[in-house]
Amino acid sequence: MKNSLAIGLLAVVVAAMAVAAIHDVDMNDVPFTDEDLESEESMWSLYQRWRNMYASSPFLDATENERRFEAFKENAKYVNEFNKKEGMTYELGLNKFADLTLEEFLAKYTGSKVDAATLASFPEPVEEEEPVGVPTAWDWRQRGAVTPVKDQGSCGSCWAFSSVGAVESTYAIATKKKPVTLSEQQVLDCSGGGDCNGGYVSTVLSSFAVKKGIALSQSYPRYSAAKMACRTTPRTPVVKMDGAASVPSSNEAALKLAVYTRPVSVLIEADKNFQLYKAGVYSGPCGTKVNHAVLAVGYGVAPNNIKYWIVKNSWNTNWGESGYIRMKREITDKRGLCGIAMYGMYPTKKSAAISMVVDSY
Template structure:
């Protein structure tokens, strides 16, 4: 593909993923069970629980090879199911469900999927371009998916590359707004080639933007596909710059109005704390649960 000459400015609100631990469940053992938990028959029958578990295993293609692992996962599954049903019986804006993480403790989920942030680094690229001004008429709702600026949902798997997915999503969005064409781009190129970040061990969105700027652009995910693990940088594809940007900026901290104004103009990049048990088991609705100790700006809650 021929590189697209363009000067694109990205605006994003950065929320650093916190390593704060949600104490709702740290690991699974017998001490986590309540008196009520000790007797499944007071809640659901053994046959019903076994049937739900077997159906869940089939749906998510799960199998376990280690001796006793299936039984261990079943106990965790039951604990999560009880938590889900207790939550869903309350008056909340979102529902929990038996998603693919339902056989994991929250500690396992955090260590395997949340991604690590090995350093804290912020630059000084602040902007008041989206500061609220008198007379601003801001929409209450903007769906950039319906405008063709958001690609289909991508899955990072067990690689802690959320920083790369967030950065790429913002670049894809602003490129579509400028050119009218939605081109899906390569997270794997960032994982492999952006040495300022740490690949599957975590990273920063700003460093990803810096890499794209210094590299002169980024390749497509079709040409440089995602593998979900750290690979050697493919230098031949590294220089196939299909989409480029020339700048980015932070929104002003602690201003929901500035965020609202920015989102009215373009998709933005944001990081949130996904460590909580509610987020792990999220199924539907507008998430308004525990956001953890976010280190910058404010707690963002989205659907």
């Protein structure tokens, strides 16, 4: 009797684990069919299913709930129509941003700006031809040089996350060790590079990461998705870079060579399709009015021979392909898809020691 009970309990546990595993696979979006879009009632039911998975607040007042529902309906219809198109290399989904208009999404989750003066001060990029022996595919994640995907929250601090990711990876490659996790909150608070309304990767890489250094995440207050007063104290462990460099603009071959050497901070234009991206090789359409900073960590070739960039985002793992997006490369436009080849930047590092802050910020 006891054995039968134990076996029964084990079966329940195994079944629960299987359900949880399936749920994890489908966490990035809420599946739906044409029938879910047929009426207001079925749309409302779909919206409630989505809210059960993603809504940050369980309760909304009637006006706000109606506003969210209207945005959700528009996005659900858009996703449904897009995914029926033939010949597309990627698909969209009802992910965690599905109740936001494009304007709301861009205001909360992007925020990269371009500082032409700072970029002009970077060392003159060298036009290089791709040397013989560069592999057709490369992924720094497989070489232990990329930290886990993080979450910027509803703060336009992508510039801080892209900068920190570049420094983390450059330091890991220099030390030939597992990457240390650094503090985006300290960069947001102390770098002068920007705030939750946007900022500049170039300022962080060329100035702050060189002169001051970025704190280890465990040595600075945790990320709060809000700019605070700088709280770096004496003897805080920081990682400093030696300098920064840029990739020759509008040159995907140069970007490929740079990414083969280390992950590179890149700026792109995020739009509606980017907002609702689920999986596959993203091929636009998109423009080149860059508004979002991400990290190119590799490149590859899909089974259908489409070449792509491997791009780390900062919207948590429940967006895209576990927090990543593959973006088509070697397109006709020299600026690259969504402008990805326009403003490539990376820090440089030869020495490998972690420094201590000894002066005041």
